[in-house]
Amino acid sequence: MEQYYKAIEQFQIVGDVLSIEPYGEGHINVTMLVTTTEKRYILQKMNTSIFPDSDGLMRNICSVTEHLASRGIETLTVVKTKSGDSYLKGDACFRVYDFIEGTVTYQRVEDKDVFRNSGKAFGEFQNYLAEFDASGLTEIIARFHDTPKRFNDFKTALDADVKDRAKTCEEEIAFALARKDTFSKVVDGLKDGSIPLRVTHNDTKLNNILMDAHTNSARAVIDLDTIMPGSMLYDFGDSIRFGASTASEDEKDLNKVHFDIQLFKAYAEGYVGAVKDSITQKEAELLPYGAYLMTMECGMRFLGDYLSGDTYFATKYPEHNLVRARTQFKLASEMEKRLDEMQAIVFSILK
Numbered sequence: 001m002e003q004y005y006k007a008i009e010q011f012q013i014v015g016d017v018l019s020i021e022p023y024g025e026g027h028i029n030v031t032m033l034v035t036t037t038e039k040r041y042i043l044q045k046m047n048t049s050i051f052p053d054s055d056g057l058m059r060n061i062c063s064v065t066e067h068l069a070s071r072g073i074e075t076l077t078v079v080k081t082k083s084g085d086s087y088l089k090g091d092a093c094f095r096v097y098d099f100i101e102g103t104v105t106y107q108r109v110e111d112k113d114v115f116r117n118s119g120k121a122f123g124e125f126q127n128y129l130a131e132f133d134a135s136g137l138t139e140i141i142a143r144f145h146d147t148p149k150r151f152n153d154f155k156t157a158l159d160a161d162v163k164d165r166a167k168t169c170e171e172e173i174a175f176a177l178a179r180k181d182t183f184s185k186v187v188d189g190l191k192d193g194s195i196p197l198r199v200t201h202n203d204t205k206l207n208n209i210l211m212d213a214h215t216n217s218a219r220a221v222i223d224l225d226t227i228m229p230g231s232m233l234y235d236f237g238d239s240i241r242f243g244a245s246t247a248s249e250d251e252k253d254l255n256k257v258h259f260d261i262q263l264f265k266a267y268a269e270g271y272v273g274a275v276k277d278s279i280t281q282k283e284a285e286l287l288p289y290g291a292y293l294m295t296m297e298c299g300m301r302f303l304g305d306y307l308s309g310d311t312y313f314a315t316k317y318p319e320h321n322l323v324r325a326r327t328q329f330k331l332a333s334e335m336e337k338r339l340d341e342m343q344a345i346v347f348s349i350l351k
Helices: 001-006 053-070 112-128 147-159 169-179 185-192 231-241 259-275 281-308 319-336 337-348
Strands: 015-021 031-036 040-045 094-098 198-200 209-212 218-221 228-230
Touching: 001 015, 001 031, 001 040, 001 094, 001 337, 112 209, 112 218, 112 231, 112 259, 147 169, 147 185, 147 281, 169 185, 169 281, 169 319, 185 209, 231 259, 231 281, 259 281, 281 319, 281 337, 319 337
Parallel strands: none
Antiparallel strands: 015 031, 031 040, 040 094, 198 228, 209 218
């Protein structure tokens, strides 16, 4: 713990430090809760292996949060170091945020109203940043949601088949290969300008929203490490992929895995209701496709990693990534059958 006590001394905090304790359930950065005689803070040891461009990452976070704060929107507040920097540089890198009191987070969707509120929060987040010049942001992870590239990565892993696993997942491989021509709509739209470049969060899970502990209304969007230029279709789609499933991402029994259209409707009511004045016609038309696209992309990433010998995603048993791929493909197959119904829901909200 000594490194954390030494680190916090280098920031512009108020009060004397009383305690520093582990906090939250994050898996990327090491997060600590700092309590002083005056207030509380979040201290994070940044993961520079996953995010080596710490300068670009913190520049993105500061520019976006300062933009939100200037409009009176509750957001993360970066506490500067005593030398005025946004983070502490060294062999290990640290940053500090004000702790946002009176809030809770949810790990799973168990209430449609909470999911609707999360959709509203991410929609408002997008809406508040609609006039922000996304092109000025650093691309922290290059081509993160370039789905055709993700397909090619999967295909490369399949061709190499370094662990001789392809024979164990022929059905899943065929499922992905059969859809190879369905992955380019967003990338192509961004290239030709028919889809606007926007600020995207890129990790729109329910647990990245701080909810008011008393009202369950959304207070602030957090975990901004993957703020990048992209399409709102990515953020909407990933929320649906994660939140509108009836089972966990690694559920082995596929009979329990279904796409819940009512959860889709709840989230869309919140999200689309928030962005209805800034969303374009083409974005509205492609929102259901975005859910399918992000689900397929995630499934291909899991399957590709399984074929490569589990080099990226942490696994608990040999077939873990294959199980994950199967849940995503099951969801995608059900989404395909309900795209028209999903579209009707979106357009009914926009009326």
